[in-house]
Amino acid sequence: MPPIPGAGLAKGLAVTLRTMTKKTVTAQYPDVQPELPPRSRGVIALFEENCTVCMLCARECPDWCIYIDSHKETVPAAAPGGRERSRNVLDRFAIDFSLCMYCGICIEVCPFDALFWSPEFEYAETDILELTHERDKLRDWMWTVPEPPALDPAAEEPKEIAAARKTAEKLRTQREQEAAAAATPPAPTDPAPTDPLPTDPTSTDEEGQT
Secondary structure (H helix, E strand, O other), rough: OOOOHHHHHHHHHHHHHHOOOOOOOOOOOOOOOOOOOOOOOOOEEHHHOOOOOOOHHHHHHHOOOOEEEEEEEOOOOOOOOOOOEEEEEEEEEEEEOOOOOOOHHHHHHHOOOOOEEEOOOOOOOOOHHHHHHHEHHHHHHHHOOOOOOOOOOOOOOOHHHHHHHHHHHHHHHHHHHHHHHHOOOOOOOOOOOOOOOOOOOOOOOOOOOO
8 A cells, every 4th residue: 555645743632632631740850860660770789690701792792892911810729639720800891971872782782781871971071081880880870770570471382492391301300310329228038948968978087988
């Protein structure tokens, strides 16, 4: 069906006609804080304990506004004779919000749930250079992150969780069977009959007769 000429203009005028008779409401910000919708995108918060310095967020950022510095530390062996291992230690994690376009790619690609959306939006500065916030500020915003919504009880269970639960139940059943078998005493068995020792026909008696 070909588009009707002027349909877009008619829709726009319909919106104007619906709202032109309503009372105007002025938001008294900053005296009155606005009521933000759930899961609003304000700033990006950092949960430092979960960060493994994998650099995935910095590599995937289309604006290159995430700056990460780290160094390696040697972790001694957990047991005698074991091998030492090295781990990355986070030195700096900063986000330049003058470049960030709030696409959320860094949050989506983080494999360890170290980045979250915070509803905080009041971080204006007088100098654009001060919009680069370090990890201490990002950590403070972490405490404003709302709790995730509850799961829908009627939702279908993910295949990964169902497979993991099936494997766990199979292992638990196997362990219970092994424990029951170990706790069951063995059934008594009849002693084997003892046959008399065969006599040697060539043996001699006390008188020397064969």
